[in-house]
Amino acid sequence: MAFRPKKNGHAISDEELVRAYHQGDNTSFVELISRYLDLIDAKLTQFHCSGAEREDVKQEALMALLNAVKLYDPGKETRFSTFASRCVENSVLRSLQHRNTKKARLLSDAVSIDEAKEIAVQENPEDLYIDQEGYHVMLGKIEVNLSEFEKNVLFSYLDGNSYAQISTQFGASQKSVDNALQRVRRKLKTVFSK
Template sequence: MNDTAKSTSLCDASDEALALWAKGGDDGALAILIKRYGSFVHARARSYSRGGPDADDLYQEGMIALLKAVRNYREDAPGRFKTFAAVCVNNKLISTVTAHMRDKNAPMRSYLSLGEDVPEEALASPGDDPEQLLIASEETNARNRQIATLLSPFERQVLRLYLSSYSYDEMSRELGSSSKAVDNALQRVRRKLRSVFQ
């Protein structure tokens, strides 16, 4: 299968299939999931930032929660990936805001809505319009090239293992590196992915 055909099939794939492929190390599947869920994470971060941490910091935490949702998603899990990802992101944002408020010794603000429903349009997948699919495919290819350029070979290996549910110790052994080097690499990956997908 050539790159264009593969990109088109990835764009047509369900979130569940993309999550499993991304967990197996498919960067293209991961890029599409990040694109599909980026606006949702951004909207949730803005919602939780009222009276709390900075929206950009929350967005970063939300994207890490999305990556963890991919890493922890199981084929036999009940329900849809969208539901699982939304729970993971919301739980992470709630815990981040709660920790922030605790650190500030301030009560949770009554206007901070932690149980707000997720708008369906925020998680919309690309439509069936061939033009939109082609545009999405080209954008995915461009982002994949950006990722390949931005991430070092070590960072790509760390991200692949992280998404395959390896612990820090397992990643260290697999890569012949220290846990600290793995953690530093994941921090760099997080910053670089934020610059590409924000």
């Protein structure tokens, strides 16, 4: 059972911790994570996540927990534990569904021509593993931090399409495409500089 900090001799409820977080107390979120890690692990086991996939999906589930804390409304008369459990479960299911799509499998297995040349030159299996792991971490960060439109624009741009081609492909103006790519650059710069 998780440690429950006390206030006036009584254990602090999840709802009180959420209120404290909303008032700027970030340590309350750390306490909520410790309380809900077992729930996250149980959901990952329930949906048969294992290996590297488990770690990626766990990160997304933690992001879902953070969103649950940010979005929780005590006025709706729903217990935080119920709300958080639903948010985490939906995140795990969405992540697994996305990972099982044909496009996601192709992206995760794809190697560019430049990467293929580099891999052919490398002889150390450890270097190959580290490169592959970095690639999966990068894809996970893209998945978590970019909107669906931003991801589509990014992948289309990386495929060599011009702004005009991308705008036609997604029915958006070239300015929208440019704005999306600018947001992608800012977000990824922030994410990868941490």
